[in-house]
Amino acid sequence: MTEYQKPSLLDKERWYGRLLKAMNEGFSVRDENSYLIYVNDKFCEMLGYERDEFVGRKIDEFIDPSCLNILENQLAKRKKGQKSTYELTWLKKNGDKLYTIMSAAPLQDDCGNFRGGFGVMTDITIRKTTEEKLLVYQSKLKTLSSELSLAEERERRRISSELHDRIGQTLAITRIRLGKLIESVSSDIFKKN
Numbered sequence: 001m002t003e004y005q006k007p008s009l010l011d012k013e014r015w016y017g018r019l020l021k022a023m024n025e026g027f028s029v030r031d032e033n034s035y036l037i038y039v040n041d042k043f044c045e046m047l048g049y050e051r052d053e054f055v056g057r058k059i060d061e062f063i064d065p066s067c068l069n070i071l072e073n074q075l076a077k078r079k080k081g082q083k084s085t086y087e088l089t090w091l092k093k094n095g096d097k098l099y100t101i102m103s104a105a106p107l108q109d110d111c112g113n114f115r116g117g118f119g120v121m122t123d124i125t126i127r128k129t130t131e132e133k134l135l136v137y138q139s140k141l142k143t144l145s146s147e148l149s150l151a152e153e154r155e156r157r158r159i160s161s162e163l164h165d166r167i168g169q170t171l172a173i174t175r176i177r178l179g180k181l182i183e184s185v186s187s188d189i190f191k192k193n
Helices: 009-022 041-047 065-079 125-192
Strands: 026-031 036-039 084-091 097-108 114-123
Touching: 026 041, 041 097, 041 114, 065 084, 065 097, 065 114, 097 125
Parallel strands: none
Antiparallel strands: 026 036, 026 114, 084 097, 097 114
């Protein structure tokens, strides 16, 4: 059995580089001013940009405007040394939205000073679009259910009205016939006497 040999710093850097390159998730590193300083291949693939189109640009340039307040709140947490997981919507190069779960953490120097942060980005676009479709279907279902209830109520009223009218007519005809029958019976009794 061979002894464990501590890898050199260069070996570690190569190993970490291969790890980041092979990740199935997007990975980015930004400096303390929110400029991107590193993105892995998956990050580039997910948003449709080349690496050099990211590096040196602020992260908020790639975020959906509706999520800028979320980003600001999260960046404030990084500056306080906090990690968190949150949803964030990005704008792809082609204009489409990319819905993600971000797992982010701060980067600090040896003295504990904030130097930036990193994030792992998981694509949840399929889940989000499915949720949106589900909400639309639920809304349609509520509308249809409401329309069905109204149709049932209208049908009940129609049937009730029809029954009321029929029974009223039947009673009126019965009263007329009964009246004629009483007249004819009464007339026959008087004629015999």
